[in-house]
Amino acid sequence: MIAFWVLAAILIASAVWTIVAKKPVYSVVALLLNFATLAVLYVTLSAEFLAVIQIIVYSGAILVLFVFVIALLGSGVAPFPTGPNRLPKIWLPAGIFTLAAFGFLIYAVSNVKMAAAPATGAVGNAGVFGSVADFGKALFTVQLLPFEATALVLMVAVIGVITLGGEQMSDAEAQQSRMRADRAVREAILREGKG
Amino acid sequence: MSVPINAYVTLASVIFFIGVIGVIVRRNPLIMLMSVELMFNAANLLLIAYARLWLQNVGHIFAFIVITVAAAEAAIGLAIVVTTFRPEKYVDVDDIRTLHG
Amino acid sequence: MGDVGVTHHLLGVAGSYPMLLALWLLPLAGAVICWAFGPQLRSMAGWLVLALVGASFVLAALSWHDGTQNVAGAAGANQPLFSWMPGFDFGLLLDPLSLLWTFIITGVGFLIVFYSIGYMQGDRAFARFFAYMSFFVFAMLTLVLSDNFIGLLVGWGLVGLASYFLIGFWFERPSAVAAARKAFVINVVGDVGVMFAIFVIIAHVHSSGFGDTFAAAGTFSAAVILTICVALFVGAAAKSAQVPLHTWLPDAMEGPTPVSALIHAATMVTAGVYLIARCAPLWNASREAQLLVGTVGGVTALLGAILGTAQWDIKRILAYSTMSQIGYMIMGVGVGAYEAGVAQFFTHAFFKAQLFLGAGLVIHALSDEQDIRRMGGLWKKMPFAFWVMLTGVLSISGVPGFSGFFSKDEVIYGALQHGHPWLDAIGIVTAGITAYYMFRLLFVAFLGEYRGEAPVHTGGAGSWIMNVPVAILVVPSVAIGGALLFGGDASPWAHFFAPLFAAQAHLAVAQTPAPAISENLTSVIVVIVVAIGFLVAWQRYATATAQRNAVDRLRVETEKMPAVLTNLFYFDAAIDAIFVRPSQALGRFFGQVFDPRVLDGAIREIVVTAGWLGTLVRSLQTGLLRAYALILVFGAACFIAYYAIAGAAH
Numbered sequence: 033m034i035a036f037w038v039l040a041a042i043l044i045a046s047a048v049w050t051i052v053a054k055k056p057v058y059s060v061v062a063l064l065l066n067f068a069t070l071a072v073l074y075v076t077l078s079a080e081f082l083a084v085i086q087i088i089v090y091s092g093a094i095l096v097l098f099v100f101v102i103a104l105l106g107s108g109v110a111p112f113p114t115g116p117n118r119l120p121k122i123w124l125p126a127g128i129f130t131l132a133a134f135g136f137l138i139y140a141v142s143n144v145k146m147a148a149a150p151a152t153g154a155v156g157n158a159g160v161f162g163s164v165a166d167f168g169k170a171l172f173t174v175q176l177l178p179f180e181a182t183a184l185v186l187m188v189a190v191i192g193v194i195t196l197g198g199e200q201m202s203d204a205e206a207q208q209s210r211m212r213a214d215r216a217v218r219e220a221i222l223r224e225g226k227g
Numbered sequence: 228m229s230v231p232i233n234a235y236v237t238l239a240s241v242i243f244f245i246g247v248i249g250v251i252v253r254r255n256p257l258i259m260l261m262s263v264e265l266m267f268n269a270a271n272l273l274l275i276a277y278a279r280l281w282l283q284n285v286g287h288i289f290a291f292i293v294i295t296v297a298a299a300e301a302a303i304g305l306a307i308v309v310t311t312f313r314p315e316k317y318v319d320v321d322d323i324r325t326l327h328g
Numbered sequence: 329m330g331d332v333g334v335t336h337h338l339l340g341v342a343g344s345y346p347m348l349l350a351l352w353l354l355p356l357a358g359a360v361i362c363w364a365f366g367p368q369l370r371s372m373a374g375w376l377v378l379a380l381v382g383a384s385f386v387l388a389a390l391s392w393h394d395g396t397q398n399v400a401g402a403a404g405a406n407q408p409l410f411s412w413m414p415g416f417d418f419g420l421l422l423d424p425l426s427l428l429w430t431f432i433i434t435g436v437g438f439l440i441v442f443y444s445i446g447y448m449q450g451d452r453a454f455a456r457f458f459a460y461m462s463f464f465v466f467a468m469l470t471l472v473l474s475d476n477f478i479g480l481l482v483g484w485g486l487v488g489l490a491s492y493f494l495i496g497f498w499f500e501r502p503s504a505v506a507a508a509r510k511a512f513v514i515n516v517v518g519d520v521g522v523m524f525a526i527f528v529i530i531a532h533v534h535s536s537g538f539g540d541t542f543a544a545a546g547t548f549s550a551a552v553i554l555t556i557c558v559a560l561f562v563g564a565a566a567k568s569a570q571v572p573l574h575t576w577l578p579d580a581m582e583g584p585t586p587v588s589a590l591i592h593a594a595t596m597v598t599a600g601v602y603l604i605a606r607c608a609p610l611w612n613a614s615r616e617a618q619l620l621v622g623t624v625g626g627v628t629a630l631l632g633a634i635l636g637t638a639q640w641d642i643k644r645i646l647a648y649s650t651m652s653q654i655g656y657m658i659m660g661v662g663v664g665a666y667e668a669g670v671a672q673f674f675t676h677a678f679f680k681a682q683l684f685l686g687a688g689l690v691i692h693a694l695s696d697e698q699d700i701r702r703m704g705g706l707w708k709k710m711p712f713a714f715w716v717m718l719t720g721v722l723s724i725s726g727v728p729g730f731s732g733f734f735s736k737d738e739v740i741y742g743a744l745q746h747g748h749p750w751l752d753a754i755g756i757v758t759a760g761i762t763a764y765y766m767f768r769l770l771f772v773a774f775l776g777e778y779r780g781e782a783p784v785h786t787g788g789a790g791s792w793i794m795n796v797p798v799a800i801l802v803v804p805s806v807a808i809g810g811a812l813l814f815g816g817d818a819s820p821w822a823h824f825f826a827p828l829f830a831a832q833a834h835l836a837v838a839q840t841p842a843p844a845i846s847e848n849l850t851s852v853i854v855v856i857v858v859a860i861g862f863l864v865a866w867q868r869y870a871t872a873t874a875q876r877n878a879v880d881r882l883r884v885e886t887e888k889m890p891a892v893l894t895n896l897f898y899f900d901a902a903i904d905a906i907f908v909r910p911s912q913a914l915g916r917f918f919g920q921v922f923d924p925r926v927l928d929g930a931i932r933e934i935v936v937t938a939g940w941l942g943t944l945v946r947s948l949q950t951g952l953l954r955a956y957a958l959i960l961v962f963g964a965a966c967f968i969a970y971y972a973i974a975g976a977a978h
Contacts, residue, residue, distance in 0.1 A: 036234065043242060047241075048245060050245075050249065050262070050265060051245060051248060051252070051261075051262055053258075059261055063265070066265065066268070073272065077275050077278075077279040079278065079287055081287065082275060082287055082291065085291060086294065089294050090264075090268070090294060090297075093298060097301060097302065097305055098260070098261065098301075098305070101305045101308060105257075105308070105309070105312060126958055126959075126962045129965060130961055132969075133965035133969040134247075134968070136969060136973075137240060137968050137969070138240045162279075162287065167284060167287055167288070170284050171291070175285070175288045182292050182295045186295065188299070189299030189300075189302050192302075192306065193302050196303070196306040196307060247961050250954075250961070251954055251957055259957075
């Protein structure tokens with residue numbers, strides 16, 4: 033019980049820090065903490081397999097991807113963007129309404145007595161609920177179609193990334209783009225110095 | 228289960244909500260994507276909690292698929308970010324206006 | 329409407345009368361042919377129309393026996409045309425009343441068409457004129473030959489249309505166009521009156537035929553009868569130029585003189601008289617209506633005479649005299665002296681046509697000069713015209729022995745007989761004034777020395793065409809009154825109309841106390857008054873000194889004319905202020921304010937709103953990623969809110 037509350041607190045805190053952090057790298061680290069805590073929470077919910085998957089895929093693959101991109105873009109240099117906020121002026125009322133809606137939702141669901149439905153489904157007959165065997169049996173027999181569909185989604189993603197990755201630049205183009213980038217940085221530094 | 232299900236629902240809602248705020252308020256596309264990941268995770272939490280409540284492992288399957296799709300989406304999103312914003316001083320989503328009607 | 333199984337009363341003996349049909353339709357054929365083949369016919373158009381109208385007259389004469397038959401109380405001939413619904417049968421009725429009118433229309437019309445061939449010679453639109461004349465004859469025949477109110481109304485409207493055509497015949501003249509429009513608009517007011525009366529009749533009788541209406545006249549309440557009579561009289565007043573709907577008649581003189589002679593003297597303006605005489609059973613049932621009509625007739629007679637003394641245009645003098653004489657007719661038929669009123673119509677048709685045609689001779693000879701101040705001395709230069717006009721003036725003034733004397737006396741005494749001594753007095757006074765201004769016309773225009781500048785050219789190639797009809801008209805204008813009317817109730821005239829009017833007339837007379845003055849005494853009084861009028865005119869215009877100083881005296885008279893008279897008792901001004909100005913203002917309002925701003929503005933507003941909406945929605949397409957994200961989230965929040973509330977309601 034206490035475990036839940038502690039974990040909940042860490043979850044929320046790390047989530048908030050994710051979106052508030054000045055540098056993207058800090059956000060990534062906060063997110064990592066969030067995912068890890070979530071994994072622990074899954075364990076308390078008897079979903080061991082998924083807890084591990086969470087760690088491996090989310091923390092291990094996706095966040096690493098984020099780190100790579102941050103490195104590539106070098107956007108950890110600048111803090112918050114300085115351009116004008118071009119969001120239309122309606123964002124404030126809309127935001128407040130959204131806040132209210134969600135708040136109300138949270139209030140509503142938190143007070144509703146949700147009956148604990150009886151366990152109508154069979155416990156994984158390959159053993160304990162939430163174990164690998166249980167999960168695997170379900171995945172490859174009952175839920176085969178979603179599995180295949182997921183495979184398709186992954187393939188699409190791969191193709192998409194490759195397409196978006198673009199053509200290989202020739203050496204001349206690469207050199208030109210590097211020179212452009214250097215110039216941009218030097219000018220930025222000069223501007224920073226003046227302003 | 229000593230923790231009432233309502234607590235999980237509330238928690239998931241809060242995290243989801245934080246993710247929404249992150250998407251709207253922050254202008255750095257990377258942070259936006261991370262906020263989206265937060266939303267995914269909130270949903271996952273809910274799925275797993277209910278799977279535990281009703282002892283159905285369909286919830287686990289669903290959560291698994293969500294993770295997969297989230298990974299794919301993150302990959303594509305980051306690819307877009309990389310192609311759109313070559314090394315700049317800073318990246319600002321408000322600078323791209325190709326969807327202007 | 330139109331109950332089946334109810335017996336319908338028909339006036340006249342039903343049957344097949346091909347001559348009646350032919351005489352009705354021949355003028356229409358003439359009009360159509362002249363309209364269609366005007367340019368090809370050229371001068372033949374006049375002779376064609378003359379032949380057709382003459383044929384109609386001959387057919388009418390041949391239908392004498394049919395028109396005067398009297399079979400078991402059904403007087404006259406009825407030619408059914410077609411039946412629309414039971415109770416709405418359309419047909420032609422030729423009875424003594426309509427037969428008389430037919431004779432005048434076709435007979436006097438024949439002479440006037442003959443005259444017009446000479447008068448309109450050389451006019452550019454020669455064929456069009458005769459098409460219109462023929463059309464008018466047809467329309468007037470429709471009016472008098474219908475055996476039901478709706479047919480009468482059709483004829484009523486068509487003669488108004490023909491009048492519009494003919495008044496505005498020389499449409500290059502703006503004054504003519506304005507006069508035509510004025511006549512038509514005032515006539516429309518009358519049309520509405522007649523229509524309203526027809527509505528009331530149909531509502532009560534469920535039929536529009538004369539026979540049904542008159543048979544049911546006894547069952548109407550006093551208010552209904554009065555309503556019908558008043559509404560019909562509004563129509564009659566407009567068509568017959570009675571006060572206050574008379575203002576169009578003097579302006580109608582803008583038309584060619586033959587038009588003035590035929591339409592605005594002999595026939596169309598008498599349509600009101602015909603209507604009242606035809607609906608005698610209705611009028612006999614309402615004493616108030618009779619009083620109203622009689623009074624209006626008398627007032628018009630007096631007013632017209634007074635205004636006639638102040639005019640200088642020869643045709644306007646005749647126009648006001650027409651108005652005055654029709655006042656007599658209306659007064660006659662209004663009070664119930666139907667034979668008298670109709671007799672006045674009959675004699676008036678002849679001498680008024682003669683006067684107009686004679687005036688036309690003068691106008692034609694003086695190259696369209698119409699102001700009598702610029703005439704004078706014509707008795708030497710145009711002796712034929714002078715003698716013709718003299719006979720006409722003698723007749724209209726009611727000099728004993730001439731036609732006008734007999735008919736006017738009948739009307740005046742008839743008013744007394746039916747219990748209206750005041751109207752009798754008005755009639756007598758008007759007779760005197762009539763004598764005055766008609767002799768004034770004669771003296772100023774024909775005596776003394778010629779005061780005008782234009783050369784007088786009489787003779788000429790076609791002048792015999794104009795002179796012959798005028799000469800022919802002298803005979804009836806002088807003699808026909810005495811021939812037909814002499815003898816009062818025993819006269820041929822009374823016999824002629826006995827089936828129609830005798831029964832009710834005697835009934836009415838029997839109800840009123842015997843008049844204080846006998847008929848002969850009334851005649852003597854009238855003669856005295858007429859003589860006074862003549863002497864006053866003589867003294868002012870015809871003495872030797874008057875003739876010598878004519879120019880100065882006329883100038884003095886022009887300057888000293890009271891404003892009331894020159895402004896025609898301000899009727900025109902009143903109508904202008906009450907009706908014309910507000911209508912124009914209303915029209916301007918709608919045309920310049922309402923239409924462009926409200927109606928067009930509404931449509932423009934729709935367009936503008938569509939554009940505005942588009943711009944509004946387009947503002948959503950910012951291209952801003954975060955804005956789209958915000959919209960997404962906002963929409964999701966709405967859904968969630970809805971379900972949360974709906975779910976919480978459970």
